[in-house]
Amino acid sequence: MRRRFSLLTGFVLAGGESRRMGRPKWQLVLGGETMLERQLRLLGSICRAVAILGPPQNFAGLQVPVFPDELPGRGPLGGIYSGLLRMRTDYGLFLSCDLPFMEARFLEFLARRALEACADVTVARSRDGNLEPLCAIYRRRAVRAIRASLQAGENMTRAFYPRVPCEVIPWREVARAGFASRIFGNMNTQQDYDEARRAIAEW
Secondary structure, eight states, X not given: OOOOEEEEEEEEEOOOOOTTTTSOGGGOEETTEEHHHHHHHHXXXXXXXXXXXXXXXXXXXXXXXXXXXXXXXOHHHHHHHHXXXXXXXXXXXXXXXXXXXXXXXXXXXXXXXXXXXXXXXXXXXXXXXXXXXXXXXXXXXXXXXXXXXXXXXXXSTTTTGGGSOEEEEOHHHHHHTTOOGGGGOOOOSHHHHHHHHHHHHHO
């Protein structure tokens, strides 16, 4: 049975403009559910509470809290900052709405690691060596460092990492735990979406 973590709030990052896709990525349908529904379901399976980060007018009628950006136009880092300000738990699990191959089992793996490490950021590396900051766990106390980055005009999600304790999970550990390299695959274009639909249908 999958564990739910009382110290963890889950957030779906759904405030992007999706220029290359041409439509909101959270509305894309895979396996009979929208990406928003899918990510909320995954987060809800392990988190105490879940919420959406994005323009509230886009999500009217949903029975889920929706939080706008405190500092508009700052990208995902602005969303993470807004979520940390609003949450009542010590840790926040932030998940982008365009990761079609994410699994609840990986989110649980990430959560266990975060609670063991007690770092301000717990983030994994993908197979190509890149950090994956849009499927990561951030502690509430990281707010000051994020605010400093945003005030300095540093809007890249990883901009504040050098200022705080980080727990970085190497790809070899992710792979050893049984996760495929595509788990961090995202959708930016219609072609990405078409490929994801085919892959999900065969999964």
